[in-house]
Amino acid sequence: MSVRRRSVCLLLLGSLLSPLLPIVSSAETPVAFQVRVIHATKQPKGVDGRLAGLAKEIQELQKTFGYTTFQLIEALRGSAPLAQPWKTAIPGNRSLEIVPTASEGGHHTFAVRFVRSNGQVLVNSQVRLKSGATVFVGKVPHQEGDIYIAISAD
Amino acid sequence: MSLSEIWRHRAHLALPGRSHLLLRHAAGETSPAEGQRVEAWLASCGECRRLVAASRSGLAALRASAPVRLTAAESAVFWSEVMRRLDRGGTPAVRPVRPGIRELLGDHPRLSLASAAAAVVLALGLTLGQFGLWGASSGMNGVEILSVEAGDDASVMLFQMPESPVKIIWVFEPPDPL
Amino acid sequence: MDCSGEACSEPRNDDRRLVERATQGDRDAYGVLVSRHQHRMFNLAFQVLRNREDALDVAQEAFVKAFVSISSFKGEASFTTWMHRIVVNLAIDSLRRRRRGEGTEYDDGRAVPEGGEPDAEAPGNPAAELELKQMRGLLERGIASLPPAQRAVLVLREIEGMSYEAIAQAVGCRLGTVMSRLYYGRRKLQQLFRSQAADLR
Numbered sequence: 402m403s404v405r406r407r408s409v410c411l412l413l414l415g416s417l418l419s420p421l422l423p424i425v426s427s428a429e430t431p432v433a434f435q436v437r438v439i440h441a442t443k444q445p446k447g448v449d450g451r452l453a454g455l456a457k458e459i460q461e462l463q464k465t466f467g468y469t470t471f472q473l474i475e476a477l478r479g480s481a482p483l484a485q486p487w488k489t490a491i492p493g494n495r496s497l498e499i500v501p502t503a504s505e506g507g508h509h510t511f512a513v514r515f516v517r518s519n520g521q522v523l524v525n526s527q528v529r530l531k532s533g534a535t536v537f538v539g540k541v542p543h544q545e546g547d548i549y550i551a552i553s554a555d
Numbered sequence: 556m557s558l559s560e561i562w563r564h565r566a567h568l569a570l571p572g573r574s575h576l577l578l579r580h581a582a583g584e585t586s587p588a589e590g591q592r593v594e595a596w597l598a599s600c601g602e603c604r605r606l607v608a609a610s611r612s613g614l615a616a617l618r619a620s621a622p623v624r625l626t627a628a629e630s631a632v633f634w635s636e637v638m639r640r641l642d643r644g645g646t647p648a649v650r651p652v653r654p655g656i657r658e659l660l661g662d663h664p665r666l667s668l669a670s671a672a673a674a675v676v677l678a679l680g681l682t683l684g685q686f687g688l689w690g691a692s693s694g695m696n697g698v699e700i701l702s703v704e705a706g707d708d709a710s711v712m713l714f715q716m717p718e719s720p721v722k723i724i725w726v727f728e729p730p731d732p733l
Numbered sequence: 734m735d736c737s738g739e740a741c742s743e744p745r746n747d748d749r750r751l752v753e754r755a756t757q758g759d760r761d762a763y764g765v766l767v768s769r770h771q772h773r774m775f776n777l778a779f780q781v782l783r784n785r786e787d788a789l790d791v792a793q794e795a796f797v798k799a800f801v802s803i804s805s806f807k808g809e810a811s812f813t814t815w816m817h818r819i820v821v822n823l824a825i826d827s828l829r830r831r832r833r834g835e836g837t838e839y840d841d842g843r844a845v846p847e848g849g850e851p852d853a854e855a856p857g858n859p860a861a862e863l864e865l866k867q868m869r870g871l872l873e874r875g876i877a878s879l880p881p882a883q884r885a886v887l888v889l890r891e892i893e894g895m896s897y898e899a900i901a902q903a904v905g906c907r908l909g910t911v912m913s914r915l916y917y918g919r920r921k922l923q924q925l926f927r928s929q930a931a932d933l934r
Contacts, residue, residue: 461721515726523709524726531697537723545573578919606923609930613922616872617891623779624772629789633771634764640797654829654882
C-alpha cells in the first residue's frame with residue numbers, strides 16, 4: 402500500500418473511531434461528588450454553620466423529625482471513574498460505598514451501598530442526581546441521635 | 556423495589572435512643588456506665604423519673620406472675636391425651652397463621668405512619684411520572700431513586716417529606732446486639 | 734430457664750438419652766420427657782395465651798408435634814429450647830386464629846386471664862389485695878392489647894428470663910426483631926402504668 406493510501410486509510414479509521422473517544426475518556430474521567438456525614442439529635446445546640454449549603458434540607462429534617470441539633474461530622478470530596486468504587490467509613494461500624502455508573506449531560510448515576518463492618522450489605526440502591534442535587538441515606542442510630550449521609554453530585 | 560416488596564419487609568425500626576435507654580434501664584439491662592448516665596439525667600427530668608417508675612411497676616407485676624401449673628387432674632390425663640392425639644394420626648399439617656397487615660403494623664407502630672406516607676408519595680410519584688410531571692429527567696429537584704434493594708438483615712423505605720423535594724433512602728436495621 | 738451451666742448438664746444429658754430412645758419409637762421414653770416438661774410448657778403457653786383451655790390444648794399439641802418430628806431434633810440446643818419454639822409458635826398461631834375468628838382486634842376484652850392462680854400474695858389485707866387486683870387487671874389489659882408476637886417475646890424475657898439470643902432461637906426471628914418487639918411490649922406496659930399513676934394523683 403502506498404504511503405498516501407495508508408494515510409487516507411488511517412484518517413478514515415480515525416474519523417470513524419473519534420465519536421468513541423468521549424465515551425472512552427469519560428469512562429476514565431472521575432465523577433466527582435460530595436459526602437457529608439451529619440449527626441442529628443434533639444439536644445438544644447443548634448445547626449452547624451458548615452451545613453449552610455443544605456439549609457433547606459436541614460430545615461425539612463427539623464420540621465419533620467423534630468431534630469434540633471445538626472452537626473457535620475465529616476465532609477468528604479470523593480471521585481471515582483465509572484464502575485470504580487469509592488468507600489468511606491461511617492460512625493456506627495458501617496461503611497458507605499459509591500460507584501458512579503453513568504455520567505452524561507450533567508446527570509450522574511451512582512450505585513450507593515450501605516455496608517456493615519462484617520461486609521453484609523444493608524442496602525443497595527441506584528440514584529440519579531443532577532449536578533448539585535443531594536440525596537440522603539439514613540438513619541444510623543448513634544449516640545442518642547441519628548446519622549444521615551448527604552450525597553451530592555458535583 | 557416494588558411497593559409490595561416494601562410492605563413484605565419486616566421493619567427493624569431503629570429504636571429511638573432515649574426512650575429505648577429508659578426502658579432498658581427500668582428493666583435492669585443497662586451497663587454500670589450507662590446506668591450512671593441515666594441516673595444523672597433522671598435527676599433533672601421529673602417526667603422521665605415517672606416513666607421509669609411506671610416501667611418498673613409494670614415489669615415487676617409481670618415478673619411476679621406466679622407460674623401456672625396443671626391441676627392434679629389435668630396432669631394425670633395429660634400424657635394419655637397426647638397419646639390419643641398421636642394415635643389419631645398426629646397433628647394434621649396446618650399452615651402457620653401469618654400475621655396480618657394490622658399486626659405487622661401494630662408490631663411497629665411508627666412504621667405504619669411512615670409507610671402510609673411513603674406509599675402515598677410513591678403512588679403519587681409513579682402517577683405523576685407517567686404524565687412526565689416530575690420535570691427534569693433526574694426527577695424532582697434533580698434527585699431520582701432508580702432502585703433500592705435491602706440486604707437480608709435490613710428493610711428499606713423511600714421517604715419523601717411531604718411538600719418537599721428532600722428524598723431519603725431510609726434504612727431500618729436491627730441495633731447492634733447487646 | 735435455658736440449661737447452659739454445669740448444674741443442668743445431668744438432666745440435659747438424660748433428656749438427650751430419652752430423645753434418642755423416642756426417635757426409635759419408644760413412646761414410654763417420650764412419656765417420661767412429657768411428664769418432665771409438661772408443667773413448664775403449659776405455663777409458657779398460658780403466659781402467652783392467658784387462657785387455661787387454650788394453653789392446655791397448645792401444650793398437648795406441642796408435644797404431639799414434637800414427637801412426630803423428633804427425628805429432626807438434632808440436639809444442638811436443649812430439648813427445652815426446642816419445645817419452647819414449638820409451644821411459642823403454636824401459641825402465636827392460636828392467638829391469631831382466635832382473634833380473627835372473634836373478629837376482635839388486639840384488645841380481646843379479657844381483662845383477667847381465665848383459670849389463673851388465685852391471689853396468694855396478700856392474704857387478709859384488703860387494701861393490698863385491692864392494689865394487687867388493680868395491678869393485675871392493668872397487666873392483663875396491657876398484655877391482651879399486644880400483638881401475639883410481641884406478647885410472646887415479652888413473656889419469654891420477663892417471665893421465662895430468657896436471653897435475647899435464646900428468645901430469637903425460640904421464636905425463630907432475628908435478634909433485632911426481638912429487641913424491637915420487646916421495646917414496644919415494654920413501652921405498652923409503661924404507658925398503661927403511667928396513665929394509671931396519673932389517674933391516681
